[in-house]
Amino acid sequence: xxxxxxxxxxxxxxxxxxxxxxxxxxxxxxxxxxxxxxxxxxxxxxxxxxxxxxxxxxxxxxxxxxxxxxxxxxxxxxxxxxxxxxxxxxxxxxxxxxxxxxxxxxxxxxxxxxxxxxxxxxxxxxxxxxxxxxxxxxxxxxxxxxxxxxxxxxxxxxxxxxxxxxxxxxxxxxxxxxxxxxxxxxxxxxxxxxxxxxxxxxxxxxxxxxxxxxxxxxxxxxxxxxxxxxxxxxxxxxxxxxxxxxxxxxxx
Ligand code: NAP
Numbered sequence: 369x370x371x372x373x374x375x376x377x378x379x380x381x382x383x384x385x386x387x388x389x390x391x392x393x394x395x396x397x398x399x400x401x402x403x404x405x406x407x408x409x410x411x412x413x414x415x416x417x418x419x420x421x422x423x424x425x426x427x428x429x430x431x432x433x434x435x436x437x438x439x440x441x442x443x444x445x446x447x448x449x450x451x452x453x454x455x456x457x458x459x460x461x462x463x464x465x466x467x468x469x470x471x472x473x474x475x476x477x478x479x480x481x482x483x484x485x486x487x488x489x490x491x492x493x494x495x496x497x498x499x500x501x502x503x504x505x506x507x508x509x510x511x512x513x514x515x516x517x518x519x520x521x522x523x524x525x526x527x528x529x530x531x532x533x534x535x536x537x538x539x540x541x542x543x544x545x546x547x548x549x550x551x552x553x554x555x556x557x558x559x560x561x562x563x564x565x566x567x568x569x570x571x572x573x574x575x576x577x578x579x580x581x582x583x584x585x586x587x588x589x590x591x592x593x594x595x596x597x598x599x600x601x602x603x604x605x606x607x608x609x610x611x612x613x614x615x616x617x618x619x620x
Pocket of ligand 1: 390566
């Protein structure tokens with residue numbers, strides 16, 4: 369897999385972006401528990417250190433690589449650097465995401481660009497860089513974290529919904545281009561999950577949402593991590609080009 373360089377790491381190597389808190393942290397902890405070497409990515413090194421400590425406390429394997437996903441040159445260097453260091457890249461979970469919510473009437477170009485850059489363009493750059501080492505290893509699992517907003521739309525989220533919807537078509541295209549190379553690509557689309565992203569919403573909004581969730585509760589980050597763990601596993605080689613909705617039945 370790797371020509372004339374140092375030893376290739378034995379464990380499958382997984383990059384998880386947005387791993388400092390919320391869903392990304394749960395995904396990183398779960399993949400480490402499942403025996404992956406996990407590369408933890410976010411802007412804040414301090415936030416990532418907490419995830420690193422939690423993983424290592426239970427004997428997991430991980431490393432911290434801070435990166436701003438809005439810096440596309442840095443994103444490319446991150447992916448290439450991980451593949452170079454470890455001689456392989458098996459799993460890429462594009463989870464980092466932001467919201468800049470406001471009604472379309474008031475949405476600025478900056479709010480549109482910021483969300484599209486972090487939630488869509490950075491993922492294009494990361495996937496483009498990742499498929500080369502994955503092709504060399506004849507194995508790859510790309511998991512892009514979407515959202516039910518990208519499937520149904522959501523008032524106040526024109527930018528976010530557009531980025532998340534764009535991910536679906538992008539991911540299906542990777543699946544078609546890369547299927548014969550052992551690389552799968554899927555979207556996991558969470559519904560309403562208990563994280564910092566949803567803590568900012570008021571109680572009235574949350575109560576209204578609960579009326580539309582058949583299981584009558586918010587989801588837990590670990591429940592998204594469980595879906596990602598399966599989709600990125602060796603045994604999921606026939607599962608590709610799908611959008612797996614984990615939303616307590618909200619959009620069904
Ligand atoms: P969160 O709690 O706000 O955490 C976001 C993570 O992304 C943090 O680790 C943050 O770390 C990182 N991040 C943000 N901007 C970044 C950047 N420019 N470069 C690198 N890392 C960046 O979010 P969450 O609720 O866990 O959401 C995770 C994913 O699930 C997102 O893609 C979100 O759209 C999706 N999702 C969430 C929900 C929900 O209900 N929570 C529902 C549907 C979809 P730093 O700030 O340190 O960079």
